[in-house]
Amino acid sequence: MRSSMLRSLLRNSSDASRVTRRGFASGSAPERKVAILGAAGGIGQPLSLLMKLNPLVSHLSLFDIAGTPGVAADVSHINTRSEVVGFMGDENLGKALEGADVVIIPAGVPRKPGMTRDDLFNINAGIVKSLCAGIAKYCPNALVNMISNPVNSTVPIAAEVFKKAGTYDEKRLFGVTTLDVVRAKTFYAGKANVNVAEVNVPVIGGHAGVTILPLFSQATPQANLPHDVIVALTKRTQDGGTEVVEAKAGKGSATLSMAYAGAIFADACLKGLNGVPDVVECSFVQSTVTELPFFASKVRLGKNGVEEVLGLGSLSDFEKEGLEKLKPELKSSIEKGIQFANQN
Numbered sequence: 001m002r003s004s005m006l007r008s009l010l011r012n013s014s015d016a017s018r019v020t021r022r023g024f025a026s027g028s029a030p031e032r033k034v035a036i037l038g039a040a041g042g043i044g045q046p047l048s049l050l051m052k053l054n055p056l057v058s059h060l061s062l063f064d065i066a067g068t069p070g071v072a073a074d075v076s077h078i079n080t081r082s083e084v085v086g087f088m089g090d091e092n093l094g095k096a097l098e099g100a101d102v103v104i105i106p107a108g109v110p111r112k113p114g115m116t117r118d119d120l121f122n123i124n125a126g127i128v129k130s131l132c133a134g135i136a137k138y139c140p141n142a143l144v145n146m147i148s149n150p151v152n153s154t155v156p157i158a159a160e161v162f163k164k165a166g167t168y169d170e171k172r173l174f175g176v177t178t179l180d181v182v183r184a185k186t187f188y189a190g191k192a193n194v195n196v197a198e199v200n201v202p203v204i205g206g207h208a209g210v211t212i213l214p215l216f217s218q219a220t221p222q223a224n225l226p227h228d229v230i231v232a233l234t235k236r237t238q239d240g241g242t243e244v245v246e247a248k249a250g251k252g253s254a255t256l257s258m259a260y261a262g263a264i265f266a267d268a269c270l271k272g273l274n275g276v277p278d279v280v281e282c283s284f285v286q287s288t289v290t291e292l293p294f295f296a297s298k299v300r301l302g303k304n305g306v307e308e309v310l311g312l313g314s315l316s317d318f319e320k321e322g323l324e325k326l327k328p329e330l331k332s333s334i335e336k337g338i339q340f341a342n343q344n
């Protein structure tokens with residue numbers, strides 16, 4: 001789903017029998033339960049709204065440690081297909097998760113100016129670990145969309161929790177890196193002076209600083225931008241999160257653009273589950289594309305989650321350099337997550 005998503009959702013949401021963008025008749029769409037963990041937060045609330053507008057969702061389950069009754073009551077008044085239920089407190093996690101096809105996790109603390117995403121590890125690692133234990137118990141077959149930072153570590157934590165529970169399926173675990181793609185598209189369109197709705201830019205690696213590697217050499221429509229512009233675009237994409245953190249000046253990090261990106265990725269997962277062909281998005285998944293065990297690249301989504309992890313394609317010399325540069329940091333963030341999950 002591209003930048004036409006909101007227009008498409010708004011058009012389709014009030015009439016479940018209308019045909020969606022890829023020609024899927026939503027009136028005949030299967031029942032799909034989506035659970036959002038951290039639904040009362042800065043990302044959780046607008047993401048709940050966007051998922052309520054998605055005609056592929058039949059049941060929307062909103063979970064948080066506080067505040068969900070209000071968010072659920074509010075969102076539930078929107079006259080779209082899904083039935084909305086709010087759940088609050090750990091004792092209700094099971095009910096929130098039971099039967100979920102897709103679980104989206106934006107639970108945890110966001111950055112303040114001067115912090116790295118890794119500075120969130122100490123708090124968010126524990127939150128993610130306990131939520132994933134719940135997923136293993138109550139909806140082991142769900143596709144998990146991990147938004148909580150540091151994604152480079154929280155995805156490996158989730159994998160270890162699922163392995164310990166005996167429920168791990170690498171096809172069902174995704175780190176959401178869609179916001180990097182959204183940013184790369186926006187910034188590229190501005191410099192290339194092309195219609196942003198037509199732009200595609202793969203972003204590979206991970207989701208923190210230099211581990212975010214946009215492949216502008218593969219951007220379409222092609223624009224042959226000078227090298228110094230590509231360098232600046234790459235840096236801006238890598239620092240996009242920090243740009244928002246600084247602009248919000250202590251009031252958190254990206255929430256609205258993240259909700260948009262999270263909704264695009266969850267929609268792609270639902271389309272894949274429903275058998276829509278050729279659904280491709282970038283995501284941080286278990287991978288053999290490089291020597292690292294997890295890596296973000298283009299992924300084809302299908303009825304079981306990851307259908308195929310696509311290769312990187314041909315890289316410019318600048319991108320090859322960026323790829324080598326990102327590996328040590330990404331490797332140590334992955335190892336930190338694995339170690340945490342196995343020691344705690």
Ligand SMILES: NC(=O)c1ccc[n+]([C@@H]2O[C@H](COP(=O)([O-])OP(=O)(O)OC[C@H]3O[C@@H](n4cnc5c(N)ncnc54)[C@H](O)[C@@H]3O)[C@@H](O)[C@H]2O)c1
Pocket residue numbers: 037038039040041042043044063064065066106107108109110111120124127131146147148149150151176177178179180207252253254255258
């Ligand atoms: N992947 C990305 O591209 C991306 C983009 C933006 C933000 N993030 C990350 O998303 C996370 C959330 O950001 P935010 O701005 O929404 O923060 P927020 O503080 O506004 O909201 C987080 C929510 O999580 C809830 N929460 C905390 N512990 C919980 C638990 N155990 N179970 C359920 N809910 C729990 C809180 O009550 C709160 O409502 C942060 O870690 C942030 O860094 C990731």
Ligand SMILES: O=C(O)C[C@H](O)C(=O)O
Pocket residue numbers: 110111117149179207240241242244245253254
């Ligand atoms: O930058 C952050 O801390 C939040 C998020 O990862 C982002 O990229 O906006």
